[in-house]
Amino acid sequence: MSDNSSDKLLDIQDIHVYYGAIYALKGITFSLKKGEIVALIGANGAGKSTTLNTISGLLRPRIGTIWFNGKEITQSPSEEIVRKGVVQVPEGRKIFATLSVMENLEMGAFTQSDHAKIESGIQHVFQRFPRLSERKSQLGGTLSGGEQQMLAIARGLMSAPRLLLLDEPSMGLSPLLVEQIFTIIRDINDQGTSILLVEQNAQMALSIADRAYVLETGRIVLEGPAQDLLHNEMVIEAYLGGHQ
Amino acid sequence: MNASVAQKNPLVEAVIRRGLLGKGFLVALAILALWKLASSFMAGPTVFTQQVVNGLQLGFVYALIALGYTMVYGIVRLINFAHGDVFMVGAFASYFAIARWDLNLWLSKVFPTLPFWLSNAIGVITVILVSMVTCALLAFIIERVAYKPLRNAPRISALITAIGVSFFLEYFGALPFVFTSNFITYERPINVINWVISSQGVYVLPAGEAPPPTSIIFSNISLYIIIVSLVLLFFLNYLVQNTRIGKAMRATAYDKPTARLMGINVDGIISVTFAVGASLAGAAGVLYATAFPQLYFVMGIIPGLKAFVAAVLGGIGSIPGALVGSLIIGEAEVLSAAYISTPMRDAVAFSILVLVLLVRPTGLFGEPSREKA
Numbered sequence: 001m002s003d004n005s006s007d008k009l010l011d012i013q014d015i016h017v018y019y020g021a022i023y024a025l026k027g028i029t030f031s032l033k034k035g036e037i038v039a040l041i042g043a044n045g046a047g048k049s050t051t052l053n054t055i056s057g058l059l060r061p062r063i064g065t066i067w068f069n070g071k072e073i074t075q076s077p078s079e080e081i082v083r084k085g086v087v088q089v090p091e092g093r094k095i096f097a098t099l100s101v102m103e104n105l106e107m108g109a110f111t112q113s114d115h116a117k118i119e120s121g122i123q124h125v126f127q128r129f130p131r132l133s134e135r136k137s138q139l140g141g142t143l144s145g146g147e148q149q150m151l152a153i154a155r156g157l158m159s160a161p162r163l164l165l166l167d168e169p170s171m172g173l174s175p176l177l178v179e180q181i182f183t184i185i186r187d188i189n190d191q192g193t194s195i196l197l198v199e200q201n202a203q204m205a206l207s208i209a210d211r212a213y214v215l216e217t218g219r220i221v222l223e224g225p226a227q228d229l230l231h232n233e234m235v236i237e238a239y240l241g242g243h244q
Numbered sequence: 245m246n247a248s249v250a251q252k253n254p255l256v257e258a259v260i261r262r263g264l265l266g267k268g269f270l271v272a273l274a275i276l277a278l279w280k281l282a283s284s285f286m287a288g289p290t291v292f293t294q295q296v297v298n299g300l301q302l303g304f305v306y307a308l309i310a311l312g313y314t315m316v317y318g319i320v321r322l323i324n325f326a327h328g329d330v331f332m333v334g335a336f337a338s339y340f341a342i343a344r345w346d347l348n349l350w351l352s353k354v355f356p357t358l359p360f361w362l363s364n365a366i367g368v369i370t371v372i373l374v375s376m377v378t379c380a381l382l383a384f385i386i387e388r389v390a391y392k393p394l395r396n397a398p399r400i401s402a403l404i405t406a407i408g409v410s411f412f413l414e415y416f417g418a419l420p421f422v423f424t425s426n427f428i429t430y431e432r433p434i435n436v437i438n439w440v441i442s443s444q445g446v447y448v449l450p451a452g453e454a455p456p457p458t459s460i461i462f463s464n465i466s467l468y469i470i471i472v473s474l475v476l477l478f479f480l481n482y483l484v485q486n487t488r489i490g491k492a493m494r495a496t497a498y499d500k501p502t503a504r505l506m507g508i509n510v511d512g513i514i515s516v517t518f519a520v521g522a523s524l525a526g527a528a529g530v531l532y533a534t535a536f537p538q539l540y541f542v543m544g545i546i547p548g549l550k551a552f553v554a555a556v557l558g559g560i561g562s563i564p565g566a567l568v569g570s571l572i573i574g575e576a577e578v579l580s581a582a583y584i585s586t587p588m589r590d591a592v593a594f595s596i597l598v599l600v601l602l603v604r605p606t607g608l609f610g611e612p613s614r615e616k617a
Contacts, residue, residue, distance in 0.1 A: 053501075056504075056505055057504070058501055058504060058505070077509075078504040078505065078507065079504070079507040079508065079509050081507075082505070082506065082507030083507060087505070087507075088505045090501070090502055090505055094499055094501075094502040094505075096494070096495045096498045096499060096502070097498065098494060098497075098498050099491065099494055099495060099498070103491050103494075103495075106488070106491060107491060107492065107495045107503070107506045107508070108506055110488070110492060110506045110507045110508050111506075111507035155506070159507065
């Protein structure tokens with residue numbers, strides 16, 4: 001039925017998802033190739049976070065299938081999806097405020113049982129985010145917004161994911177920090193992790209993505225190379241603040 | 245008060261606005277209680293010290309129960325009213341272990357040459373472990389059968405189910421082939437030794453002899469209860485603070501969806517939390533029965549309620565809060581029984597709860613509620 005050629009890391013086939021009584025995703029189909037950054041853009045309530053939560057197994061599609069790396073994960077429990085290498089950095093960062101920075105990172109590595117690997121993972125993220133190393137024994141809730149976003153990404157990297165799902169990483173951050181976070185995202189991608197990026201900041205998202213999909217009330221209305229979308233009339237009108 | 249009747253007196257208004265009357269009342273009450281305690285201490289320091297030790301002993305037993313309430317509440321926001329009955333089952337499990345199977349003496353039967361204190365100590369540990377494992381299994385089953393299907397139901401459904409489970413455990417226990425509905429005399433796993441501490445020094449009180457008037461009697465049961473409780477509290481603290489499972493418990497208690505995103509098996513962690521809390525209640529059952537050696541199928545209700553009150557007093561969801569709250573309730577109960585009157589002890593314990601909640605609605609160690617999905 002579906003074409004699971006080896007270059008598709010994530011393949012989503014016609015998923016329909018209800019969020020409570022709300023028909024949130026009305027049959028969306030998209031895919032992501034190994035090494036890509038794919039952006040999902042759209043307004044509030046378009047179904048972007050629902051899509052990520054369905055991939056992560058927090059929500060189940062009524063119809064449709066999700067394939068990761070050639071294996072179906074539609075009904076897999078969340079922990080198995082994480083173990084397969086799909087990790088989400090949720091919207092609003094969702095740091096465990098009552099746990100220390102170090103403990104937050106350890107939770108990110110929960111599916112890893114090899115102590116040496118966890119240790120090297122921690123060294124790795126501390127190298128990337130030196131601020132976190134300075135604050136490793138501080139409680140997560142005491143960090144600033146930017147630091148929390150870095151911790152959220154670092155926590156996501158702890159299990160060495162093959163695909164990172166980023167939900168609104170720029171939310172509530174100053175323009176300077178947004179710039180910094182996007183540099184980090186590109187850097188993570190350069191080191192071999194594929195990225196599915198959900199953003200309201202369409203400008204930023206399209207500037208680093210390879211391809212993008214535009215979601216509108218639970219449907220994909222537009223898709224294509226990010227550079228093309230950046231110059232698409234409709235996208236400019238709806239998401240990039242009209243004509244400059 | 246009568247501010248509407250009186251002319252607008254700025255002083256009266258200020259007093260009312262700041263709730264000074266209530267606070268003044270609480271301060272007066274606290275001073276009265278302190279004065280009562282101080283005068284009791286002056287009147288008989290030895291008796292007073294003895295009561296404080298008794299209160300400590302009771303407080304630690306409450307703490308072991310209260311921890312189960314607070315941990316379960318922390319992770320699934322459920323007040324597990326069946327917890328007191330799990331404690332009862334723990335007490336009965338140890339009764340069977342001791343009276344039917346002589347597990348407190350098993351090692352001395354296998355190796356009669358070992359010193360008795362050593363084989364008895366290992367036997368007691370075995371009995372406690374039997375109760376802990378029994379209660380952990382019981383709570384695991386209760387959680388899977390009764391609470392897990394209601395995970396996404398309104399909270400009141402789970403609460404009422406908990407009350408149902410509580411009744412089930414009590415009246416299933418009352419069946420003639422289970423624990424029966426009679427009072428059952430408990431065989432202590434250890435022999436009681438009373439030490440008399442008086443002006444003549446410390447010596448062992450011979451059995452059946454009355455202690456001299458102005459002396460403290462310190463029994464090995466107090467020592468046993470306090471040591472076992474401290475060891476268990478130490479283990480629990482290590483489990484929650486330092487192990488992978490404990491950190492996952494705290495993460496799950498804070499935010500379940502995000503815990504799932506970390507790859508934490510949230511349902512598994514919830515089961516473990518129930519089992520750990522219940523195992524502490526099981527140990528508390530053994531200790532309580534050793535102190536008050538009589539078993540009854542509804543014996544779990546009152547200690548369970550007191551421990552629940554202690555957990556709320558300390559701030560439900562907070563582990564240190566449960567310990568501090570329990571010690572306060574234990575002391576309040578014993579001291580008011582000794583110095584006010586025995587029937588007043590529960591009234592005093594519950595009044596402390598009411599008064600503390602008036603001033604700090606989240607309890608002593610509770611954090612202000614953070615409402616979120």
